[in-house]
Amino acid sequence: MTSLRKSLKIQGRVINALLMREVITRFGRENLGVLWLVAEPMVFTLGVTAFWYAAGLNHGSAIPIVAFAITGYSSVLLWRNTVNRANGGIQSNLSLLYHRNVRVIDVFISRIVIEMAGATGSFLVLALFFTVIEQIEPPVDPLMVLAGWMMLAWFGAALAIVIGAATAYSEIVERIWGPASYLIFPLSGAAFMVDWVPPAMREVVLLLPMVHGVEMLRDGYFGDIVRTHYDIGYVTLVNLVLTFLGLMLLRSAAKRTEMR
Amino acid sequence: MIHLESVVKSYPTRFGQRTVLDHVNLRLGRGRNLGILGRNGAGKSTLIRLLSGAEQPSSGRIHRSMSVSWPLAFTGAFQSHLTGLDNLKFICRVYGVDWKPMVSFVEEFTELGIYFREPVLHYSAGMTMRLAFALSMAIEFDCFLIDEGLAVGDARFGHRCHVELFEKRKDRAFILVSHDPTIIRMYCERACVLHEGRIHEFGSVDEAYSFYESALVPAPTVVFD
Numbered sequence: 223m224t225s226l227r228k229s230l231k232i233q234g235r236v237i238n239a240l241l242m243r244e245v246i247t248r249f250g251r252e253n254l255g256v257l258w259l260v261a262e263p264m265v266f267t268l269g270v271t272a273f274w275y276a277a278g279l280n281h282g283s284a285i286p287i288v289a290f291a292i293t294g295y296s297s298v299l300l301w302r303n304t305v306n307r308a309n310g311g312i313q314s315n316l317s318l319l320y321h322r323n324v325r326v327i328d329v330f331i332s333r334i335v336i337e338m339a340g341a342t343g344s345f346l347v348l349a350l351f352f353t354v355i356e357q358i359e360p361p362v363d364p365l366m367v368l369a370g371w372m373m374l375a376w377f378g379a380a381l382a383i384v385i386g387a388a389t390a391y392s393e394i395v396e397r398i399w400g401p402a403s404y405l406i407f408p409l410s411g412a413a414f415m416v417d418w419v420p421p422a423m424r425e426v427v428l429l430l431p432m433v434h435g436v437e438m439l440r441d442g443y444f445g446d447i448v449r450t451h452y453d454i455g456y457v458t459l460v461n462l463v464l465t466f467l468g469l470m471l472l473r474s475a476a477k478r479t480e481m482r
Numbered sequence: 483m484i485h486l487e488s489v490v491k492s493y494p495t496r497f498g499q500r501t502v503l504d505h506v507n508l509r510l511g512r513g514r515n516l517g518i519l520g521r522n523g524a525g526k527s528t529l530i531r532l533l534s535g536a537e538q539p540s541s542g543r544i545h546r547s548m549s550v551s552w553p554l555a556f557t558g559a560f561q562s563h564l565t566g567l568d569n570l571k572f573i574c575r576v577y578g579v580d581w582k583p584m585v586s587f588v589e590e591f592t593e594l595g596i597y598f599r600e601p602v603l604h605y606s607a608g609m610t611m612r613l614a615f616a617l618s619m620a621i622e623f624d625c626f627l628i629d630e631g632l633a634v635g636d637a638r639f640g641h642r643c644h645v646e647l648f649e650k651r652k653d654r655a656f657i658l659v660s661h662d663p664t665i666i667r668m669y670c671e672r673a674c675v676l677h678e679g680r681i682h683e684f685g686s687v688d689e690a691y692s693f694y695e696s697a698l699v700p701a702p703t704v705v706f707d
Contacts, residue, residue, distance in 0.1 A: 232578070235575060235576070235578050236575075236576055238575060239571075239572050239575030239576045242571070242572070242575070243561060243564065243568070243572050246563070246564060246568060247561050247563050247564060250563070317556075317558035317559040318559050319535075319536045319537075320531075320534050320536045320552040320553060320556055320558070320559055321552055321559065321573075321576050321577075322534065322535040322536075322550070322552075323576055323577070324576060476538070477538045479537065
């Protein structure tokens with residue numbers, strides 16, 4: 223076996239071990255157990271959907287509000303929760319680094335995978351459920367939905383590694399992320415369509431990469447009943463830069479990690 | 483063979499960089515062993531962390547051509563909400579070993595009874611130690627790292643650890659660090675002293691011992707009389 227294949231095999235094994243450990247630790251074996259992975263984000267999304275429904279957040283547009291809320295809030299989960307979990311991921315798993323095969327990146331990957339699985343599962347189950355009870359229509363262009371979802375997931379994963387690794391340099395990052403994510407949320411495109419924003423403001427809002435992802439997702443979901451604004455090239459570029467930056471930070475973060 | 487080549491480790495403090503290990507050179511061959519004596523704060527645990535790979539040196543290189551264990555009986559990597567069995571599975575998965583054949587050994591060795599399937603959270607200090615030692619024995623290594631790790635539980639358990647490690651695995655290499663010269667004398671064929679970030683090597687344990695006793699350690703003060 224070549225050494226690359228061997229390393230990949232070890233890494234796969236370690237990530238698998240971390241996944242099992244993380245899932246049992248977080249969700250336990252009582253009541254729903256592992257199903258909480260999907261149930262937790264579902265409860266969040268349902269709650270938010272109920273609020274938005276009551277508040278009439280679609281601003282009288284043609285968009286069905288339930289589908290609007292599900293596509294919007296699920297996409298927030300994808301980038302916000304993933305970063306939340308990676309944030310501080312190094313500190314709480316430091317002692318695992320005594321096992322030489324376990325690398326900081328494995329800890330991040332396993333946490334990212336879990337969050338993505340939860341958010342994706344929740345989105346699928348809710349969309350399917352509301353479609354079956356005929357509250358929402360199925361997506362017009364499922365491939366476009368998938369593309370938007372992938373872009374958001376990539377963005378979430380890359381940002382998670384950047385923020386997670388940056389905490390090894392300064393604890394300030396860890397503290398800033400909480401308020402920052404809270405402030406970005408209303409601008410993230412989850413609760414509005416770019417088309418509703420005055421044209422002068424659109425360019426500002428479209429600086430946020432997740433806005434493009436949500437617009438893509440909704441373009442795929444609703445098709446021609448909405449007018450969407452996004453630039454796939456822009457998100458791809460931002461994602462590439464973040465991925466590169468994250469891996470760079472991680473390289474030296476591993477060297478900086480200190481144990482007690 | 484483990485080979486440390488001019489290894490430096492320094493940490494940032496509020497008063498600038500503090501060098502804990504200052505150009506340390508060490509060699510340990512397969513099946514050989516080494517005791518490292520050092521006072522509290524001499525850098526013994528830092529050395530163990532570097533040897534295990536948990537931390538990287540600030541400069542210099544560490545070559546390993548044999549597998550090196552995590553610090554023996556290390557309890558820090560336990561996830562307290564997992565059971566003893568879960569922790570065994572985790573360790574086995576990380577090292578690519580089938581966990582099923584290990585269960586009976588660990589159960590028997592730790593004498594945890596029903597607690598083996600309870601969260602580690604509910605364990606006493608002694609139970610945690612027994613589990614940690616058993617997990618260390620579940621994975622085979624060429625070289626064991628022992629950080630004062632021999633003060634395990636009661637005398638009976640101490641004896642069983644001794645049998646597992648120094649009798650059944652007497653062909654393995656190990657590095658034992660301690661502030662206690664008697665332990666080093668008992669187990670090691672060679673000893674060196676870690677003092678002010680530097681390694682002082684000696685031909686025999688006795689020389690290391692007398693250097694440590696006379697030059698470094700003030701006569702012990704009696705705390706309880």
